[in-house]
Amino acid sequence: MRSAPNPNGPWHIGHARMPAVIGTYKELYDGWFCVRFDDTDPETKRPDLDAYDRILDDIEYLGFEPDAVYRASDRMETYYDHARELTEKGGAYTCSCPQGEFSDMKNSGEACPHRDKDARTTLSEFEAMVDGEYESGEMVLRVRTDIEHKNPALRDWVAFRMIDTPHPREAAEEYRCWPMLDFQSGIDDHLVGVTHIIRGIDLQDSAKRQRFVYDYFDWEYPEVLHWGHVRIDAFDVKMSTSAIKRFIDEGELDGWDDPRAPTVAAFRRRGIRGEAITDAMVGLGTSTSDVDLAMSAVYANNRELVDDDANRYFFVRAGGEDGDDEAVELPVSGDAPGEGTPPVHPEHEDRGRRSIPVDDAVYLEAADLPAEGEKLWLKGYGPVEYAGDELRFTDDDIDVVRDGDADVVHWVPAGDGTVPTRLRTPEGDVSGYAEPAFAGTDADEMVQFVRVGFARVDGHGDGESVAYFAHE
RNA sequence: GCUCCGUUGGUGUAGUACGGCCAAUCAUUUCGGCCUUUCGAGCCGAUGACCUGGGUUCAAAUCCCGGACGGAGCACCA
Known part of the structure; x- marks a missing residue:
């Protein structure tokens, strides 16, 4: 199994759910789990260089040690190779349609003029993408799915796009052609041997999209489970990484471990054991509907752990x-x-x-x-x-x-x-x-x-x- | 608009694949009692739920159809 965080900031308490659950399942079923930083967007979800280590630290605090740690930005050549192979199998084509135009055509089930491109043209245009010869927005690589699929969300989705902003990690700052999550994580899950995926309800269509790629490669898709969002009662501060970051910048909060913040770091400083959080998260189960985590559950767990000492x-x-x-x-x-x-x-x-x-x-x-x-x-x-x-x-x-x-x-x-x-x-x-x-x-x-x-x-x-x- | 998905006490959860053992499990919350020169702790107990309307059946939380409510996707975000 894997936990695939986006390292764009330290964790709030909701993030604890993934490592808590897959770490517990791993122990229960003698499994394996890795942490993979899906840091493939240097621009809108720009990675925070401190966040990589902080997240690993938080996972340790929650009581788990990942069996492996990957950074997607280290694995770009692998994604490129698979894009080439996919193209050769007829599964992808380069497309220079403006975003809005493609969207209109797609929504009415029409193929764009680039869809019939032969593999050789696509291949050479893709190499140009890799070499950074296009500007952001000029060219993308699409997966050829089914342009008339009844679910518009699955029609010929983007696998790679150009991003002008360099990646904050030195090792990856030269890349301009970045894979989208659905491509990158789909490839990685298979390559590292992930057999079971748990992810958010917002990625419900991802599995369906990725199956097209898996079919081209003749791979077997992992078991997949989608769970709903966690709401935490008892917190006024809106719980999103960017909102917390803003409060800190504005001085409303002293830092990531301010006791008023709903962050993992704050819980830690307040003396709440990681185990108390983990157990409460596991207790939420994996249902598709949204759930409320009652802080009283975490506190009740912690009380039991801590009272004797x-x-x-x-x-x-x-x-x-x-x-x-x-x-x-x-x-x-x-x-x-x-x-x-x-x-x-x-x-x-x-x-x-x-x-x-x-x-x-x-x-x-x-x-x-x-x-x-x-x-x-x-x-x-x-x-x-x-x-x-x-x-x-x-x-x-x-x-x-x-x-x-x-x-x-x-x-x-x-x-x-x-x-x-x-x-x-x-x-x-x-x-x-x-x-x-x-x-x-x-x-x-x-x-x-x-x-x-x-x-x-x-x-x-x-x-x-x-x-x-x-x-x- | 198109496409998915979900709905068990205040909260979370078990049970739903294969209908009867479910007048529904466990935890937390709330309330009450007990203990301790007397803990917002601990122990004991109580309250409290199958979204709704039809259907199938000897029997439905569980199967079927409709409705309501809620969530998600239709991004060159993750």
Whole structure:
């Protein structure tokens, strides 16, 4: 099987589907898969030189190692040879009709005057194409299919055309005569031994077009499956490589791994394992109709993968960039203990307990504040009553929680050890305070901010620490 | 306009080739309960679907015909 990306940019999350599915099938059925960069349009789908490696990197992150990697732009001579052979078999002719004129004739089922050309004329004109003797638009090589085919999409399609813009890859910058996808991928699939093709619904007619070429060569066409588009819920940013690129250029996004971007790189930085994405993609199946990928499915997978290792910390959200919803600082009075000792991980008592010193005041999230006179249970610390301007420690036992008289909330001390932290989320940045022990976490570690969600520690800077929010 | 294709709970999926074992699977979501000095975690449970109208048949999610809705192609893009 093969994944044939167009390297015109890093991947958004939808691109993960192909490697996820064929990589999984390969493992399941002891198969083989390659990545082939279909980079045969230096102009309108101009390849991005960085994208080749980034894509391979993304595939590795998703959990797969391709058995082979090809670049179509390295294989031009092969395509030329097959074009010559096809011409000799009577399967192609050069055509200099203006695009619109040909289209009109084709749509009414009429052959253009070039269709009867003999193979020798075509061959010499094709060599001239290869040598770059025509300008863009002057001459194409068409596959001779059936000009009266009932489906107009299949009638005498273009196999090669001239492109004046040089290819960005140095190895391919001299070529001017480029194959179209249907020709190039059709030839390659057979030559590298692809037996099963999965591709998008937009390429439904490709198989039918390519079959004409396969018939000329007397090759057997692979099994082919067309799947629908994936829509991802939960993202405002329009999901297309060019749209994301534009947002980055305009400064709306910080880069390809901005947590607000629906890119593979962003998911990675947020601490979502490739496996979680892969499993969700495989779960979508391969149906022809469009599907919605619920992010909750990816998050649910990731939660399971990550929960066991993610130690718990408290993080009090102070608010977004607009400064609303400030955290509330309240003194603690009464016969209060000097520290809170919640478990590092409730299912792993052996990891011990954190120590959170309480000098005289704590921060709470504004939304957690009860009505005056009501009680709260500060998790890992104890019961308090909200007295309007302070929290009075009470002698209640845990029954106040059982009886529903007090909510259990997280908190951090308002003292020196508290760690100012920025949590970068798909909805934007949230600033806040993490408990002192958070300063001891390592970059790349996954943690769970209790009652907030899972996050990946990005780093601890001078003034603030940064974490990337994964999911609840 | 011409040509393809699809339609199972909120979401995804199994089942549809060979009709009965499907008053429909699994996961997620939502809701409820349980546990834990009491996690937006975990455990348990509940709600919730065969696009529509005809036909064939003892029997239809499954077969046939029509309709609706949705998607795709008809590029010198991939």
